[in-house]
Amino acid sequence: xxxxxxxxxxxxxxxxxxxxxxxxxxxxxxxxxxxxxxxxxxxxxxxxxxxxxxxxxxxxxxxxxxxxxxxxxxxxxxxxxxxxxxxxxxxxxxxxxxxxxxxxxxxxxxxxxxxxxxxxxxxxxxxxxxxxxxxxxxxxxxxxxxxxxxxxxxxxxxxxxxxxxxxxxxxxxxxxxxxxxxxxxxxxxxxxxxxxxxxxxxxxxxxxxxxxxxxxxxxxxxxxxxxxxxxxxxxxxxxxxxxxxxxxxxxxxxxxxxxxxxxxxxxxxxxxxxxxxxxxxxxxxxxxxxxxxxxxxxxxxxxxxxxxxxxxxxxxxxxxxxxxxxxxxxxxxxxxxxxxxxxxxxxxxxxxxxxxxxxxxxxxxxxxxxxxxxxxxxxxx
Amino acid sequence: xxxxxxxxxxxxxxxxxxxxxxxxxxxxxxxxxxxxxxxxxxxxxxxxxxxxxxxxxxxxxxxxxxxxxxxxxxxxxxxxxxxxxxxxxxxxxxx
Numbered sequence: 029x030x031x032x033x034x035x036x037x038x039x040x041x042x043x044x045x046x047x048x049x050x051x052x053x054x055x056x057x058x059x060x061x062x063x064x065x066x067x068x069x070x071x072x073x074x075x076x077x078x079x080x081x082x083x084x085x086x087x088x089x090x091x092x093x094x095x096x097x098x099x100x101x102x103x104x105x106x107x108x109x110x111x112x113x114x115x116x117x118x119x120x121x122x123x124x125x126x127x128x129x130x131x132x133x134x135x136x137x138x139x140x141x142x143x144x145x146x147x148x149x150x151x152x153x154x155x156x157x158x159x160x161x162x163x164x165x166x167x168x169x170x171x172x173x174x175x176x177x178x179x180x181x182x183x184x185x186x187x188x189x190x191x192x193x194x195x196x197x198x199x200x201x202x203x204x205x206x207x208x209x210x211x212x213x214x215x216x217x218x219x220x221x222x223x224x225x226x227x228x229x230x231x232x233x234x235x236x237x238x239x240x241x242x243x244x245x246x247x248x249x250x251x252x253x254x255x256x257x258x259x260x261x262x263x264x265x266x267x268x269x270x271x272x273x274x275x276x277x278x279x280x281x282x283x284x285x286x287x288x289x290x291x292x293x294x295x296x297x298x299x300x301x302x303x304x305x306x307x308x309x310x311x312x313x314x315x316x317x318x319x320x321x322x323x324x325x326x327x328x329x330x331x332x333x334x335x336x337x338x339x340x341x342x343x344x345x346x347x348x349x350x351x352x353x354x355x356x357x358x359x360x361x362x363x364x365x366x367x368x369x370x371x372x373x374x375x376x377x378x379x380x381x382x383x384x385x386x387x388x389x390x391x392x393x394x395x396x397x398x399x400x401x402x403x404x405x406x407x408x409x
Numbered sequence: 410x411x412x413x414x415x416x417x418x419x420x421x422x423x424x425x426x427x428x429x430x431x432x433x434x435x436x437x438x439x440x441x442x443x444x445x446x447x448x449x450x451x452x453x454x455x456x457x458x459x460x461x462x463x464x465x466x467x468x469x470x471x472x473x474x475x476x477x478x479x480x481x482x483x484x485x486x487x488x489x490x491x492x493x494x495x496x497x498x499x500x501x502x503x504x
Contacts, residue, residue, distance in 0.1 A: 150439060162461050164490060166436035166447035176451055176461070180432040183474045229435040229446075229469075274412070282451050283459060287432065 033303050036122040037255035037262035037409050040069025040248035041375045046210050046366030049143040050242035057244030058087040058138035059095040065134060065246035066096075070259035076248070078103030078130030080120040082137055082369065084110055092136070103130035109278050109401055111317055111362075112292075114370030116402035119268035121249035131250060137371040138244030146240050162280050170319060171237055173279045175228040177287055178322040182231065184288035185337035189233060192321040193221035194343050196235050196363055199318070202350070203360025206386050210239055211364045236321040238362035245371045247378065255409060262409030263381045266394065267303035270402045271296035278401070288337075290323075292401040293330035300396070300405050308332040312392040313380045314348075314356045315373035317399035318363060324356065327398050350387055358387040370399045377406045426480035427496065428454040433464065433472050448472055452493055466494040 042064025044050070044057050066073055073096040079089050083106045093101055103124045107113040114137070121133040141147060150168035151159070167173045181187060200216045203209035216235065224234040255262030271292040275283045284291050301307055308331055318324045325339035333354055334342035342348070348356035359365045359376040366372055377395040379385040395406045410417055431451040437443065448464040450472075464472060465481070478493040 148439075164485070164488075165461050165463050166438070166443075166449050167461065168436070169439055172434060172436050172449065175434045176432055176449060179434055180451075180474070183432065226437075227439075229437075231434060280461070282432075282461070287451075 032119070032122045032126055032265065033267055034264050035252055036125040036249050036265045037252050038118075038247050038265065038374075038378050038406070039250055039255045039258045039260060039262055040065040040067070040071065041246070041378050042066070042068055043208075043245040043368075043372065043375060044138070044243050046208060046241050046243040046368065046372075047142075048210075048240070048242060050140055054086050054139050054144070055091055055095065057140070057242070058092060058136050058246070061138055061244035061246040062092065062096060062134050062136050065248050068260070069248045071132065071248065073098050075132050076134050077101050078121070078124050078133035080105050080107065080117045080124075080133060080135045082106060082110070082113065082117070083108050085137055085139070087136070087138060103133060107402070111319060111370040112278055112399050112401040113270070114317060114399045114402065115268065115374065115397050115404045116270050117371065118249065118265060118374060118404045119270060119402065122265045122268050125249060125251050131254070133249045134246055135249065135371065136244065136246040137369050139369070140242045141367060141369075142240040142242050144242075148237070148240060158277060158280055167280070170279060171227045171232050174320055174323075175231040177281050178231050178320070180287040181322060181326065185340070187325070187340050189230060189236070190218065190222060191340040191344070192236050192325070193218050193233070194340070195318075195321045195324050195348070196221050198343065198348055199357050199361040199364040202358050202387055203364025206359050206365060209360040209365040210241065211360060231322070232320055235363075238319045238367045241366040241368060243366055243368050245368045245375055247374060252409065260382060263378045264407045264409045266306075266405040266407040267300045268404040269296055269299040269303070271299070272401060276401070290326035290330045290400060293327050293398065293403075296398065296401065296403040297331045300403055304405050306394060306405065311354060311394050311396045311405075313358055313377070313389050313395045314354055315358075315377050315395065315397045316356055316361070317370040317373060318357070318361050319367075321363065323400060327400060331396065331398065350389060355389050358385060358389060373397050373399075374404070381406055381408060422456070424458070425455050428452040428478055428493070430464070430472065430474055430476045430478060431459060432474060435469055450478070450493060452478060460491075463492050464494070465492050471495075
């Protein structure tokens, strides 16, 4: 069976600063990040012949070409499902390269998500589609929408908000030693977490919610053959996939029979393990998308890093710390570093494999980046 | 379209209006405080359908997963909005 495994690699990464008020346009953030990624790869903008970004991204591909001086482009694609699709960008880029549809693809995501349109505010989508079934009852924000899913998990396994807080403490500890993180040098205690205000009772406090951030990130994907001639050791895309299942919904994921599970992440996990021949114990670092702390719990269990209902003990026992069995979100995650819609997690995966992360884990061979409904395994080239 | 047979025909079935609470949250509007916090619930209807609604006529501390609830209707902006309340009420009828 044809496979994306090991045919493409990430060869460059770039980013802007992460802030609450960038003071410049989203397009400028995008081109700054892309230019930095291309330079990091040792390439020129003219070497780029493909792009991948989110359906939600405001930055037009043609505007990007004009600004960067990319003369011709033969591949553009976009991924759906917001941050849940953030790892699908790598799947698209790898597929384009593997198929010969593009030689060198840049993945980008840039926005003013704090100073511009804030995702955490009551949605503008008042009616239409699935919103019509949910909004009239008081599901106005993502925190409320997701919490109706999370509460069942808490009920099934006797999980408390303090259990979620133990994840946040770790994320903030990792961010505290990452100078690029918004919460650099600002760790928290569990007590701080428990004193933060309720956002959705009795599930989420303020410190369970990801940040709102301004910023841009980008990475460059090319074939493994070309990657070997570039300036950094290539980071191989060992596997990349999406996990879409029937009866799923991005914001209102209430309609699977058992809502204490994350079937989409279970599907991505089964595909990644089958493609790579790896298993949970082979992963050295996991970068896990967390718009809210509970999704880390669902994903740890979906990938088999621990048993069902055991994520709270797995975290409390120190397994996700830098010196633990499975260091998680070593840059601070979306709670601690910044919310660049999950693509900043992929950049941290690359740094961990290059050996250049600020919170570097020893002997990293395989990194999992999971956004629940899309995921990649990165490895040494 | 029916995902099993591909049929485009459909008809209305009246549900019993009884079900159980699958999950629940207390929703407070981030910008416009509600007079009372809204309890948002997922209800598993007896017929096997799951839907989002509100739980009414009880105090937040009385809500629990699995509790039996029944439908009632509230007119909101000319729309009959299905709402739920505990079966038999929460306080014994004081006759």
